[in-house]
Amino acid sequence: MRGGRRYRLLRGIVSLLVLRYLAEGEECGYGLRRRISGVLGEALPPGYIYVILKSLRGRGLLDAREGSRNGRRVVYYRITDSGMDFLLRHRGAVEAGRRAIEELTRFLEGRGGESARGDRGRRQTYWRRGARCAVPAGSPGRCAICGRPAAVRVPYANASFCEEHYPQWLERRIRRVADRYGMFDGVRRVAVAVSGGKDSVSLLHALAGLRGDYGFEIVGIHLDLGIGEYSRASAEAARRNFEMLGVEGRIVDLRARYGFSVPEAVRAVRRPACSTCGVVKRYALEEAAEDAGADALATGHNLDDAAQFVMMGYQSGDLEGLARLRPVIPAGRHYGVRSVKPLFLIYERDLAEYARIRGLPVAGAECPLRDRTSQGFIRRKLLEIEEGMPGFMLRLVQEFADGVQPALAERYLREEDVGTCRICGRPTSKGREICSFCAIRARALGTGVAPGATG
Ligand SMILES: [Zn+2]
Numbered sequence: 001m002r003g004g005r006r007y008r009l010l011r012g013i014v015s016l017l018v019l020r021y022l023a024e025g026e027e028c029g030y031g032l033r034r035r036i037s038g039v040l041g042e043a044l045p046p047g048y049i050y051v052i053l054k055s056l057r058g059r060g061l062l063d064a065r066e067g068s069r070n071g072r073r074v075v076y077y078r079i080t081d082s083g084m085d086f087l088l089r090h091r092g093a094v095e096a097g098r099r100a101i102e103e104l105t106r107f108l109e110g111r112g113g114e115s116a117r118g119d120r121g122r123r124q125t126y127w128r129r130g131a132r133c134a135v136p137a138g139s140p141g142r143c144a145i146c147g148r149p150a151a152v153r154v155p156y157a158n159a160s161f162c163e164e165h166y167p168q169w170l171e172r173r174i175r176r177v178a179d180r181y182g183m184f185d186g187v188r189r190v191a192v193a194v195s196g197g198k199d200s201v202s203l204l205h206a207l208a209g210l211r212g213d214y215g216f217e218i219v220g221i222h223l224d225l226g227i228g229e230y231s232r233a234s235a236e237a238a239r240r241n242f243e244m245l246g247v248e249g250r251i252v253d254l255r256a257r258y259g260f261s262v263p264e265a266v267r268a269v270r271r272p273a274c275s276t277c278g279v280v281k282r283y284a285l286e287e288a289a290e291d292a293g294a295d296a297l298a299t300g301h302n303l304d305d306a307a308q309f310v311m312m313g314y315q316s317g318d319l320e321g322l323a324r325l326r327p328v329i330p331a332g333r334h335y336g337v338r339s340v341k342p343l344f345l346i347y348e349r350d351l352a353e354y355a356r357i358r359g360l361p362v363a364g365a366e367c368p369l370r371d372r373t374s375q376g377f378i379r380r381k382l383l384e385i386e387e388g389m390p391g392f393m394l395r396l397v398q399e400f401a402d403g404v405q406p407a408l409a410e411r412y413l414r415e416e417d418v419g420t421c422r423i424c425g426r427p428t429s430k431g432r433e434i435c436s437f438c439a440i441r442a443r444a445l446g447t448g449v450a451p452g453a454t455g
């Protein structure tokens with residue numbers, strides 16, 4: 001898109017942002033440009049901010065004084081009383097604008113794959129220091145926010161960022177996803193599930209970075225699954241991250257709490273290790289989040305995970321499983337904790353870059369019990385499609401979450417179909433007396449349950 005047209009669209013918003021920053025105190029044009037570029041995620045064209053400042057000043061919404069900094073003459077701007085009135089009067093318009101922009105974003109983000117198609121060899125234009133510089137698509141090029149050499153390229157967003165701005169960009173993106181699905185509305189205390197891997201560690205740091213915005217507190221929860229050296233390294237990584245951020249961290253030892261470890265459960269149940277482990281983790285995390293007094297439990301499932309689940313669900317026709325696949329599971333009569341997946345529209349690759357650039361302590365080993373099945377094949381194929389069609393996975397999952405899942409939920413996620421486990425009182429799927437967790441636990445402990453009741 002031509003720069004001029006783009007900035008014509010943003011003009012009203014940038015004017016309000018100028019007033020918003022001046023409402024905090026006086027500021028020079030350079031400082032305003034830097035702060036607003038940071039919010040927009042890209043550098044404003046040089047001179048643009050001065051055109052706006054001049055117009056606002058002409059309307060009496062701000063005034064200016066000359067000062068000096070480091071021996072240079074600098075003009076500082078201040079908001080006037082009528083500027084303040086003007087800003088406050090726009091509350092309704094900003095709300096309406098936010099809704100309109102969300103609607104447009106939904107449409108345009110879904111089209112990411114299309115616009116980026118045939119991108120190879122095309123040259124992209126960035127504004128930088130008074131000149132346009134052409135950056136070949138595919139190379140990291142220059143940071144879209146500050147124009148310095150970029151460290152990371154984000155193909156589906158068709159943008160690159162330096163080491164300083166990449167983490168900011170990703171955190172803002174996580175926040176946008178969380179807000180769009182109302183993940184943290186009314187939440188005071190978030191339990192973050194931290195396995196010690198890059199996804200969950202990135203989630204912990206990103207949410208810690210957003211704590212001030214949301215006004216919630218964080219408690220980290222790590223489950224010790226009892227898988228030998230792998231679990232010891234994972235717990236160590238989790239602990240180091242809790243300490244680094246100074247957040248409350250809880251390590252729940254599965255064996256101490258429930259009497260069995262994941263390897264014991266997997267041996268007893270004789271089903272794919274990952275599905276058994278998944279049931280156990282889900283249950284233990286929800287209980288730990290409740291114990292910790294949290295009102296939301298955040299887990300680090302990323303976009304690649306979600307895309308893989310969607311594809312596998314389509315392939316096997318598991319409509320009930322697909323209906324349960326959603327970014328937010330509200331608190332209900334069985335659990336008092338809302339379950340959220342703030343990373344479900346964030347690529348795994350982007351999370352790996354975030355952890356790398358921020359130098360976060362991450363446990364790198366793969367789980368030794370991991371199933372070597374068709375899942376890995378589907379995942380690799382999805383990445384291949386993504387390479388040829390940047391944005392494919394994002395579109396697949398977003399369209400699923402916004403269109404397909406709600407339609408399936410109406411038919412397959414009915415409250416009256418949910419039973420109550422007669423052992424623990426947690427939910428069971430239709431027609432089952434005992435929940436999957438209690439069934440696994442009974443097998444692992446060798447206590448047995450009534451025939452036909454297992455999950
Ligand atoms: Zn930068």
Ligand SMILES: [Zn+2]
Pocket residue numbers: 421422423424425426434435436437438439
């Ligand atoms: Zn149960």
